[in-house]
Amino acid sequence: MTDFPHTTRLVDRFGRIVNYLRVSITDRCDFRCVYCMAEDMVFLPRGQILSLEEIQFICRAFVELGVGKIRITGGEPLVRKGALGLLQQIGQLPGLQELVMTSNGSKLARMADDLKAAGVKRVNISLDTLDPVKFKVLTRTGDLENVLKGINAARDAGFERIKINAVILKNRNHQEVADLVQFAVDRGLDISFIEEMPLGTVDSHNRADAYYPSQLIKQDLQQRFDLVAVPDKTGGPSDYFQVSGSDSRVGFISPHSANFCASCNRVRLTAEGRLLLCLGNEHSVDLKAVVRQYPGDIEALKQAIITAMRIKPEKHEFNIHEQPVILRHMSATGG
Ligand code: SAM
Ligand code: SF4
Numbered sequence: 001m002t003d004f005p006h007t008t009r010l011v012d013r014f015g016r017i018v019n020y021l022r023v024s025i026t027d028r029c030d031f032r033c034v035y036c037m038a039e040d041m042v043f044l045p046r047g048q049i050l051s052l053e054e055i056q057f058i059c060r061a062f063v064e065l066g067v068g069k070i071r072i073t074g075g076e077p078l079v080r081k082g083a084l085g086l087l088q089q090i091g092q093l094p095g096l097q098e099l100v101m102t103s104n105g106s107k108l109a110r111m112a113d114d115l116k117a118a119g120v121k122r123v124n125i126s127l128d129t130l131d132p133v134k135f136k137v138l139t140r141t142g143d144l145e146n147v148l149k150g151i152n153a154a155r156d157a158g159f160e161r162i163k164i165n166a167v168i169l170k171n172r173n174h175q176e177v178a179d180l181v182q183f184a185v186d187r188g189l190d191i192s193f194i195e196e197m198p199l200g201t202v203d204s205h206n207r208a209d210a211y212y213p214s215q216l217i218k219q220d221l222q223q224r225f226d227l228v229a230v231p232d233k234t235g236g237p238s239d240y241f242q243v244s245g246s247d248s249r250v251g252f253i254s255p256h257s258a259n260f261c262a263s264c265n266r267v268r269l270t271a272e273g274r275l276l277l278c279l280g281n282e283h284s285v286d287l288k289a290v291v292r293q294y295p296g297d298i299e300a301l302k303q304a305i306i307t308a309m310r311i312k313p314e315k316h317e318f319n320i321h322e323q324p325v326i327l328r329h330m331s332a333t334g335g
Contacts, residue, residue, distance in 0.1 A: 028079055033126075105125040123154055238253050
């Protein structure tokens, strides 16, 4: 990818530079993870979501404004028809330094090589348990064996620093954190543990009861591993630790117990074209309306994006002890 002479930077009221865009290319998914979705989800009508061309156009505007990193996510990004072609096009945008993706792994066994060839640099793959029965309970429709094959395929394809994402719920999978780290260490992968966030209503559990703080996960891990703090180079919300004697790092994403908002460098584009300025707030701008009102006018779109930075909130408003104030699910948001 070539360098691009950026003249404009995206900066918010608090002086934070936005250089990272996450894009949900579909709200649909082949899994129904209990922390992410209700069992009988109603998805957006197809006409309401951005076309592939609109997504590519919006990504181009962001890159021209100085965004160097784009993460493609969802829902499950790989269930969207045409996802691969879209990734190829985004991967070729002049000035983009990093195209990365988050996936549940279900389609990686057959798509990993093509994704690598399309220019995807790194993949995060979700894996909350190594027990096939628990996996079925947590994802409702997923198959562990298939995801493990996907992880192997991603390794064989040669992606840099594959990362496992695990959402930890008390009494569901908290007992497995050390086994998950061992799984990552044995394969030279990184792993991040994520505290559950109250996005949308879920019907399988009470989020406050299922809360298992990062601090406890860390204590559990320290019984089996020596964890050495490493400085975060990503500007992201994770606290990172090196597992001594291995190539693997363990990250903790702790929206409840640690506030990472001061260094926030990212915004999110939902599948229906809403630019979300913060994961834990509803402040947004309808970019679909802009691209449909001014088709092909990239300057109008860029101006709307620059103006949107003024309403990026200072911090998120998560509180797991209250009814969710954020009604959208993570799948609609683009985690
Ligand atoms: N389908 C892909 C996957 O599962 O990796 C990508 C989208 S998913 C919404 C992105 C990440 O968000 C996953 O790692 C998932 O575990 C996490 N996630 C979903 N709902 C969450 C919630 N309520 N709290 C915290 N993390 C959540
Ligand atoms: Fe699908 Fe990912 Fe949400 Fe699970 S976490 S339901 S795999 S979008």
